[in-house]
Amino acid sequence: MSLLGRMRQRRSARFAGGAAMPLLAHLAELRQRLVRIALIVAVGTVAGYYLFHPVFDFLTEPLCDLPLEVRKTLGSETCFVFHDITGAFAFRLKLAVIIGVVLTAPLWLYHLWAFLAPALHSRERRWAYGFVAVGTPLFLLGAALAFTILRRAFEFLLGFTPDSASNLIDANTYVTWVAMLILIFGISFEAPLIIILLNQAGVLRGSTLTRSRRMVLVGLAVYSALVTPGQDASTMVALFVPMYVLYELSAALCRLHDRREDRRAAALAQPEKLDQT
Template sequence: MSFLEHLDELRRRLINSILIVVVAFVICWFASGAIYNFLSIPVREALAEAVRREVPIKGLTGDEATFPLTLLQPGDRGRYVFDRVTKLGSGVVQPGTSVAAVVAADSEGNIGIYTDEPLITGNAVIPKGVLLPADLSGKQIAEGADERLIVTTAPESFTLYVTVSLYSAIALSVPFLLWQIWAFISPALYRHERTYVTPFIFLSTVSFVLGAAFAYYILLPPALGYLLGLAEDFRPMLRASDYLDFVTIVLLAMGFIFQMPAVTYVLSRIGLVSASFLIKSWKVSLVVILIVAAFVSPTGDIPNMMLFAAPMMVLYLFSICIAWIFGRKRESSPSAG
C-alpha cells in the first residue's frame, strides 16, 4: 500500500470507530441513570461510613443493641425518623420529624413500614397507612443528605449523564475498536500472523472487564475510605462530575493495564517478545510498574499504591508464562500478503 492508501485506510478505520462509539452512546444514554447509580455505589458507601460514627449503646440490662431493618416482622411498631427532606404526596417532611410506624403487608403481600398515625406537615396531612421510604430488603443503600453527591450548576446533571454515556460507550465498544485497530495493522503482518486476531480480541476484552471489575470491587473501596477518612473533621460535599472523572480514570486505567497478557500473547506469537527477554528486563519493568502505580493511584500512601502495583506484578509474571508457552521466532511466510 502506498502512503496515500495508508491514509485512506486510516480514515476509514477512524470513521468506523466513531460510528461504533456513536451507536453505543445512543444505547448507553437510555441506561445512563442506572449506570451512574452503579458507579456511585462505592463513594456513597464510603460517605455513609465516614459520616456515621458508631456510638456504643448502654442500657439498663446491657443487652440492648441495634439491629438492621431486615429483621423487622409484620406487626412490629416503633417511631420512624426522617433523615432527609422527603415528599409524600403533596406533603413535605423535614429531617428529624418522627411518626409512629408499623410493619405490615399491603394488598399485594409486599411488606413495608407504614405510618401508624396521621402526620401533619406545613402544607398537608399525611394519613395513617402511608408507605414510608424504608428499605427492608437490605439491598439498597440507606442514602441520607450527607451521602448524596452534589451538582453546582443547572446543566451539570445533563452533562453528567452525557459523560456517563460516553465513557460507557467507549468501554462497550472496546472489542469492536480493537478489531478496527487490528484491521489497520494487519496488512503489515504475515498471513499466519493474522490468525491471532480472534484470540487477541477475546483475551483483550476479558482482560479489560477483569481489570475494571478489579478496580471497582477491590481498589476503589479502600482508596475512597482512606481519602474520606482524612476529611473526618469536615463535612464531605462531593461534586458528582468530579467523582465520575475520578472513578472513570481508575476503571479505564486498570482495564488497560490488564491488557498486558493480551499484548504479550500477540507480540510473543509474532516473535517480537520472548520469555527470556521479559525475565532479563524484570528490574526495569518493576520500576515502570511502581511509577505507573504511583501515577494511577488516587492516594499517596504506600498501601493503596501497592494495591495497584500488586496486580501489575502478577500480570507481568503471567505474561512471562504466556510468552514462554506461545513464543516463537518470527519467520517469513511464503503466503504473506
C-alpha cells in the same frame, strides 16, 4: 509496503476490474465507515440516556454506601453536587455518551476492523484475533480490580477531611476520576499481552525478561504507587501483585516460545550443514 499501500493493493480486485484503488476511494470508504460508527454511537447514546439511573447508581455505590461520618458530605442523602444550572443535564448527557460507546463497542470495532483487515497478512490477522480474544478479558479483569478497591481508596482519601468541614464532591469530577482509574487498571493488565506479541515478532526474548526481573519489580512498585488513588499499601499491593504474576506468566510463555523457535531453527540449519560437507 505501507499500510495504505497494502490496503490499496488488496482492495484492487474489487475495484474497476483489478485496477489500483485510488486514494480518494479509500477516503470515501473511510468516511462511510465513520458515518456508520457515528450513527451507531448515537443510537447507543439514546439507550444510555434511559439507562442513566442504574449505571449512575452502580458507579457511585462505592462512595455513597460509605457512612456519613466517613464521606462527610452535606447530608445522608447527598453524595454529589452540581455547580451550575446546566450541570445535571451536561452530566447526564456525558454519561449517556460513555454508556453508548461501551454498549456499541462490538459494532463500531467491527467497522474499524473491516476497514483495516485488507491491509493485514493472514499471520497478522491471527495475532489480531488473539489480541482481542485475550486482551478483552484481561482489560475487564483490570477494570473489575479497580472498581473493587474504590471503596478502600475513598475511605483513605476522605479520612483527611477535618471534623469541621464537609466534602462537596462534583459529580462530573467523580465519574471522570473513576473512569480514568478503571481505564488505567484495564490498560495495565494489557502489558503482558504486549510482551508476548513483541516476543512473537522476534523483538523481545524470554531470557531478557528473566534477566530484567529485578528492574521490573522496582518499576512495577513505582508504577503501582503512582497510579493508585489511595497511597496506602493495600491499594498498591492490589495492583502490584496481579501485574507481577502476569509478567512472570508472560515471561514463561516467551521462554517456551523461544525454545521452540530455536529447535526449529536448528532443524532447518542441519540440512544446510550436511550439504556443505
